[in-house]
Amino acid sequence: KAGVTQTPRYLIKTRGQQVTLSCSPISGHRSVSWYQQTPGQGLQFLFEYFSETQRNKGNFPGRFSGRQFSNSRSEMNVSTLELGDSALYLCASSLEPKGAYGYTFGSGTRLTVV
């Protein structure tokens, strides 16, 4: 079955713009989480959605937001982009929020802010 699909793979934006990233989870997975990966900070949790509801949120400013649709697909949005937002954004899905069976990650969207 298809894995977690993230689009686009690469993005280049300028400061002040906004960006929307998309994630399609594995079929049947209802929990979707987002992570930011940078060389300096490593992997940091952004937020998690389950059944269209945000269940948990990391320590990121309000410029970072997300949503989940009824088909479990998720989008995250970053407004007023800053240079420091340049990172690999990873989406992960799991059967249920607890994630006891582990999360399956997508390949990520590499965002470069110039």
Add this chain to the structure above:
Amino acid sequence: AQRVTQPEKLLSVFKGAPVELKCNYSYSGSPELFWYVQYSRQRLQLLLRHISRESIKGFTADLNKGETSFHLKKPFAQEEDSAMYYCALSGKAAGNKLTFGGGTRVLVKP
């Protein structure tokens, strides 16, 4: 707050030698612990989880609640084990989000 510490950023071993990646955690309660691996140019993938007590690709990990550790071990490293390894924790006390350690890069030399 939950925290995962991987003290070694880089581990370099020769092929056939044992390898042990250290992971220490802090958490109030009973955590779910995982090891994830990222091979070059591949996506992050689950290697093993403590609740299944499994051995994957020759790797094992034992949860030591007394020492709050979840070290990853392999008795005979192979060149294809060269990758980035992340220890991760989740649990009800922190909303079940995954918290990752900083990662350990393993380089297996021929």
